[in-house]
Amino acid sequence: MLKTVLNWCGKRIVPLMLLAVICLMPAVGYANSAQPPALVIIMQNAPDDATVSLVTEKGVVAGSKSRTAWETYYVFYDQNIGTKGEYTLKVSGSGSEYEQKVTSEYLRGYDRVITLDFAAQTIAAGKLLSRSILLVGMRVVFTLAIESLAFFLFGFRQKRSWLVFLAMNILTQGMLNISLNDGLPLANYLMLSLILMECGVFLAETAGALLFIKEHSRLRRVTFVWVANLLSLVVGGLLITVLPV
Numbered sequence: 524m525l526k527t528v529l530n531w532c533g534k535r536i537v538p539l540m541l542l543a544v545i546c547l548m549p550a551v552g553y554a555n556s557a558q559p560p561a562l563v564i565i566m567q568n569a570p571d572d573a574t575v576s577l578v579t580e581k582g583v584v585a586g587s588k589s590r591t592a593w594e595t596y597y598v599f600y601d602q603n604i605g606t607k608g609e610y611t612l613k614v615s616g617s618g619s620e621y622e623q624k625v626t627s628e629y630l631r632g633y634d635r636v637i638t639l640d641f642a643a644q645t646i647a648a649g650k651l652l653s654r655s656i657l658l659v660g661m662r663v664v665f666t667l668a669i670e671s672l673a674f675f676l677f678g679f680r681q682k683r684s685w686l687v688f689l690a691m692n693i694l695t696q697g698m699l700n701i702s703l704n705d706g707l708p709l710a711n712y713l714m715l716s717l718i719l720m721e722c723g724v725f726l727a728e729t730a731g732a733l734l735f736i737k738e739h740s741r742l743r744r745v746t747f748v749w750v751a752n753l754l755s756l757v758v759g760g761l762l763i764t765v766l767p768v
Contacts, residue, residue: 562598562599562625562630562637563596563597563635563636563637563707563708563709564586564598564612564636564638564639565595565596565637565638565654565708566595566596566597566639566640567594567638567639567641567642568640568643569595569641570616570617571616573595573614573615573616573617574586574588574614574615575588575597575612575613575614575639576612577599577610577611577612578610583613584599586598586599587599587600589709591708591710591764591765591768592766594708596708596709609624609625609627610624610625610630611624611625612624612625614639614641614644621644623639623644623646625637625646628648636648636649636650636707636708637649638651638654650708654767655704658704658766658767658768659697659704661762662696662700662703662759662766663693663696663700665762666692666696666755666759666762667689667693667696669751669755670688670692670754671688673747673751673754674688674747674751677743677746677747677750678743679736679738679747680738681737681738683736683737683738684736684737687731687735687736688736691728691731691732691735692728695724695728696724696755699717699720699721699723699724699759702716702720703716703717703763703768704768706768708767710764713763714760714763717756717759717760717763721752721755724752724755725748725749728748728752729745732744732745732747732748733745
């Protein structure tokens with residue numbers, strides 16, 4: 524039975540890889556589709572007592588504050604955010620207070636994210652590119668280290684096998700983490716996305732292992748993919764909770 528399944532997978536490499544790409548692409552949007560519009564502020568150089576409030580038609584609304592590692596977030600839930608053109612943020616901390624204008628150019632799209640530098644008193648739309656490169660790179664390296672250990676323990680030693688493994692995992696984990704980076708930087712919004720995209724990664728890596736890795740039996744190759752992706756899911760879920768996204 525298992526041999527039949529492996530033969531079936533081996534003959535359908537291209538459809539499996541296409542299905543994997545389809546699974547990866549819409550996952551973030553699907554996971555966030557049921558959530559109300561929100562304004563998320565990533566604050567840089569935030570003092571411990573920093574607060575951010577949003578002036579709306581309903582009055583001054585304090586942001587819900589949270590922190591992950593070195594980053595501080597302020598989240599606002601308001602159905603009208605982004606529909607009236609301009610808002611004012613009231614920012615305070617370390618004995619100082621100032622107001623920051625937020626125009627409609629910063630409030631485009633479903634997931635509205637703003638980066639606010641407390642010390643410089645400036646804002647930028649979305650997440651900073653340097654931040655994204657750092658965090659995506661860190662998550663890919665952590666995951667690749669875990670999967671490399673599993674690959675070694677499964678007895679893969681040939682140079683070709685390792686080159687295929689590295690290329691395949693850099694590609695799939697890179698796509699996965701770049702997709703996660705496009706979502707809201709809050710762990711509870713991203714766990715479902717991670718699970719959905721790991722399904723796509725599993726399909727892609729199963730196809731890649733069967734097609735390009737020739738070392739060892741098909742059973743061992745597929746078993747490795749199962750184990751490695753389970754570890755990747757666990758590590759990825761942990762990293763989402765302890766590192767910014």
